[in-house]
Amino acid sequence: MSEHLTYRKEIRPCVLTFDDIKKIFRELNKCQERAVEIEKKSWKKESFESEQVYKNFVNQRCDNYKISIVVNGANGEDLAGEDSTLFDSDNLPEEVVGVYFSNISWYRSMFGVNPAHCFAINIDFRKPPIIDFSTRSTDPTPNSSIVEVSGNDSLWVQSVVEAVKRVEREKSSNRNILHRPFAYDFVVWFLGIPVGVFGASKCEAFIGKYTDSNFVLYATCIVFFGALLMCFRGAFSYTKWAFPKIELIREGSATLKHRKRWSVLVGTIVLSVISSFVFKAISG
Structure with a gap:
């Protein structure tokens, strides 16, 4: 048998x-x-x-x-x-x-x-x-x-x-890179934290114009850094929702509409960052 x-x-x-x-x-x-x-x-x-x-x-x-x-x-x-x-x-x-x-x-x-x-x-x-x-x-x-x-x-x-x-x-x-174990941890270490540090440094330069208190300055920067990481976590969740692990494509799908908006938003951010660095390199 x-x-x-x-x-x-x-x-x-x-x-x-x-x-x-x-x-x-x-x-x-x-x-x-x-x-x-x-x-x-x-x-x-x-x-x-x-x-x-x-x-x-x-x-x-x-x-x-x-x-x-x-x-x-x-x-x-x-x-x-x-x-x-x-x-x-x-x-x-x-x-x-x-x-x-x-x-x-x-x-x-x-x-x-x-x-x-x-x-x-x-x-x-x-x-x-x-x-x-x-x-x-x-x-x-x-x-x-x-x-x-x-x-x-x-x-x-x-x-x-x-x-x-x-x-x-x-x-x-x-x-699979979005949905596997530790996917967020990898992305946050190599993208989220650097973005948070960059944003906190910009916050420090801006707030420093309006206060002489180191406590207020650094507390504000820490809060701003934490807020950026929370926004990054939310954006990562949204990305996983917009690009599910296994997807059924149907006409008029809400996911497709959101994905177009996501692409426009991310494209705008990336273009803005690149333009900023290019402008600084030319003018500096």
């Missing part, structure tokens, strides 16, 4: 559309058909009382070897179906936060056990809070996107994994 294999893998950062999700479903459907054929070979006719009992058993099992799809909405809506037309439905949630594929639900509800060759795939499109000071800066961005596959046939297990990985590779993004 072949060894039973179990595979569990997180889905890497990527940017998807409903066409990509349909593509995953089509590939999973092919895997499902192969799973049925593998199962049929394991059901020996001679172990049944009669040929009719065997046929009934096979038909009943095969009829319930089907893929369930659940689309989750941000407000608790769940839309369920069994084929890709679900993704064209007018009843789709306005904000989709998850898509779940599984060939376990129907089979288990009928027979009380999982099929011998089964999978559960969760694609999590949830985004972190737009401004978040509550989570620890060292923590990665929470995301429950995962592929879980189990079966006796190693080639079949690999084909299910590849159905997801193929689209994952095609639509991969470089956003």
